[in-house]
Amino acid sequence: MIEFRDVHKYYGDYHALRGINATIKAGEFFSLLGPSGCGKTTLLRTIAGFEGISSGAVLIDSKDMQSVPANKRPTNMVFQSYAIFPHLTVAENVGFGLRRDGLSKDEMARRVGEALEMVGLKGYGARAAHALSGGQRQRVALARALILKPKVLLLDEPLSALDKKMREQMQVELIRLQRQVGITFILVTHDQEEALVMSDRIAVMFEGQIAQLADPETLYRRPNSRKVADFIGTMNFLPATILSEQGDQVEIEAQGFGRMSLSSAQVMGGATSEGAAVGFRPETLTILFDGQTATDRESMATIEEVVYYGDMTYYDVKLDGTEKAMRLSMRNVFGRPVLDIGARTRVAWSPGALVMFR
């Protein structure tokens, strides 16, 4: 559906996009995720045609968009600042892009009603736009884009101005809406949780390049570099060395864990200057309480910090033989005993949950 072929973009001397290659499939919910300034908005704008490119090509439906102006592209954009007209009604805002299409009054009302229903604002047509809440305004902006039936909807941080509860609600509604209308959604966000929740696939960008493009689970479980691992969720790292490699099996030794065998799919490049390391997510380490046994491997550790979150408790534990504490998280199941700072404990872990960066 959309293809980037070695796309470069310069702003004067500044190299904002540095060789982007990617394909976005029709009907996909695709996110561009990365820290501020990594070029995700610039990349989104090259699809819309608001931004020219310096070299390479952007194709939509196999057609090179080089000479196609923004208003002739099958795309529509929803912005972070809900760019609606405060002096118009909700219905006038939603129907704005159709006003020159010569539709009958009835047809216009029908299309507006349909779009408002899609975004959960049925019956709001006559209201004044300036009297809406932030979440409602963003819905109006969405309805205004959807009514034009674009093949691709481009969303530039559409939820970032909303409070946490409203944002989470809108995330679920956007997913539902995308399934319902079946068009391609491309979302720009710097919020990794939002990207994980909403996307079929995510391109993680740093400094004008795509560092990894994968589905949420792969990004979370098998980040291809320490930088991606650090950007998405929390990952603990311990120094490790490779002892031998034979076929698909890689023998390693990691501080605190000892020797083990990993499959080559668990071994990535992308180590930092600190050297090779194994990484693991906080929920893959488990404290073993009295009488519990590890299903796989176990190590001894000392509790350094306990942080209670209601549904979860985070423990910072120092595994024997390591220098700094690792964070582990446990769901608070009814009746779980609480450990104190300084307590000695056994922790269970599994080599299958580790990723090695070399």
Ligand SMILES: Nc1ncnc2c1ncn2[C@@H]1O[C@H](COP(=O)(O)OP(=O)(O)OP(=O)(O)O)[C@@H](O)[C@H]1O
């Ligand atoms: N019109 C412009 N002229 C010059 N430099 C620009 C222009 N637009 C963007 N840049 C620069 O290009 C880089 C990428 O900008 P872009 O807006 O794509 O980043 P982003 O990843 O979307 O960040 P944010 O989340 O902060 O919006 C930034 O360093 C920015 O300062």
